[in-house]
Amino acid sequence: MIEINHLEVHPQREFYSPYRGNGNLSNNVFLRIHGILERLGFSQRGSHGPVVHASSQIGRRDLWPAHGRGLELWLHPAGRGPGLHHPRHPAVRLRAHWQPDRAPPARASEQPLRQGRRPLRRRRLDERRNRPRMTAAALRLNAVRIGPGLLAGLLMAVLAKLLSQSLHAPAPLLAVALGMMLGALGLQGQLGAGLDLFAKPGLRLGVAMMGAQISWTEFAALGGPAVLASGAVVLGGLGIGALAGAALGLPLAEALIAAAACSICGASAALAASQAAPSSPENQRTTALVIVGVNLLSTVAMLAYPPVANALGLTAHQAGVFFGLSIHDVAQVAGAGASVSPEVAGTAALAKLSRILWLGPAVVLIGLMLTRTSEGGRVSGLQAPPLFVWGFAALAAARGLNLIPPSLVSVLAACSSFLLLAGVGAISAKLGPKALLEVKPRLAILLVTLTVAVAILAYALTRIFF
Structure with missing residues (x-):
């Protein structure tokens, strides 16, 4: 049954009626439209009802819209064709639209009968006429709507980067703080449209650009064991996280x-995983809290792991691998490796990049784990990543084939970092300080548990492979 949501009278004597649902348009919508118009003072004249356009006298069977684009009805006054009549208005036009993703496909019995080439050409012209046009006024309106939010996201990313360099603090943590300050001002309504661009497509573009940072020639220096060990850390961390989260009563996402x-890889991986998870305010809040937590834990690990590696008797090469496989950000x-020696810092950076190599497969795996039906928890089917x-994999392959010049690699890395910082700030600004300052003890316990488990697993793999 198709339901008409509302009917508005415009100064140009137009009627706009959005509707959605299932059913036969000709049989269900006509009576509802006519009833509303008659209550407004119109009366039906003639026996054929409204027609599609003033120039085309087509029957009711042609009123099913093609491809979910909606339709346009011209209602003629008496003496000018069949339709509805109002004593004061010479002509009216009715436009009806519904959401295309919910519109049912027309059955064969409800589709217009094609009589030659002319009806098909007319339908194509009607579809082209009903498409929204991006006029100069619409462009100006969109610029006014999204401009303030875009400017706020840009400023947060730039300030987070500058403050990180001057204060020697993690940039994502500073971006969260700046977003909380912006959210405390209560400007989410005015800035929401622009911030959404950074919180959704901007984040995904930033994660895709991370693929250009993967250098296969540098991985060859570490050898295949580094890639296998990093894959074991990633897979083991995801498994431990799912089991520990279930034990703590946390949602799987x-x-x-x-x-x-x-x-x-810390904040970047949290943002990538959040894009594979269902979009909800609670998941966004969890993402922001995880970013804060992993940056704090990474700072603690940067200070604590070098003495631990020395106490465990690890060589310089083993210490670098251990730092790269265990520290989040x-x-x-780099800080932990540099505190020992430049050689250890280089080895740690390569081991860390080997973990970033698994970001794409891990996101696909997370998407598969979260793709479940509501009944029984079975996987409902494989979905495309x-x-x-795909962008991450394409850039990684292009870097491996030396298709990206070194100068462009540095530009892509800077753009990726900038977009990720802007996305973190946008998420924090939309949530506000009240949501972010509510500590989730179970999430904190999970982060600490995962940090310890990943460190133990990294140490064991370092001893085995290196």
Whole structure:
């Protein structure tokens, strides 16, 4: 049954009626439209009812819209054709639209009968006429709507980067703080449209650009064991996160976001996993809290792991691999390695990049784990990986084939970092400080558990392979 939501009278004597649902348009919509118009003072004249356009006297069977684009009805006054009549208005036009993703496909019995080439050409012209046009006024309106939010996201990313360099603090943590400050001002309504661009497509583009940072020639220096060990860390971290999250009573999506952050590459992996998880305010809040938590834990690990590696008797090469496989964020990995020696810092950076190599497969795995039916928890079917995963893989392959010049690699890395910082700030600004300052003890326990488990697993793999 098709339901008409509302009917508005415009100054140009137009009627706009959005509707959605299932059923036969000719049989269900006509009576509802006529009833509403008659209550407004119109009366039906003639026996054929409204027609599609003033120039085409087509029967009711032609009123089913093609491809979910909606339809346009011209209602003629008496003496000018069949339709509806109002004593004061010479002519009216009715436009009806519904959401294309919910519109049912027309059955064969309800589709217009094709009589030659002319009706098909007319339908194509009607579809082309009904498409929304991007006029100069619409462009100006969109610029006014999204401009303030885009400017706010740009400023947060730039400030987070500058403050990180001057204060020697993690940039994602500063982006979260700046977003909380912006959210405290209560400007989410004015900035929401622009911030959404950074929180959704901007984040995905930033994750895809991370693929250009993977250098296969550098991995060859570490050898195949490094790739296998990093894959074992990622897979083990995701498994431990899912099991520990279930034991703590956390939703699977939140547990996997935390597990991705701890087992792959910190804030960037949390953002990538959040794009594979269902979009909800709670998942966004979890993502922001995970970013704060993993940056704090990475800072603690940067200070604690070098003495631990020395106490465990690891060689310089083993210490670098251990730092790269266990510490969450790239900056803290470099800091821990540099505190020992430049050689250890280089080895740690390569081991860390080997974990980033598994970001794409991990996101696909997370998507499969979250693709379940509501009955029984069975996987409902394989879905294609998100588009940003394909972009990540394409850039990684292009870098491996030396199709990306070194100067462009640095530009892509800077753009990726900038978009990720802007996305973190946008998520924090939309949530506001109240949501972010509500501590989730179970999530904190999960992050600490994952940090310890990943460190133990990394140490064991370092001893085995190196």
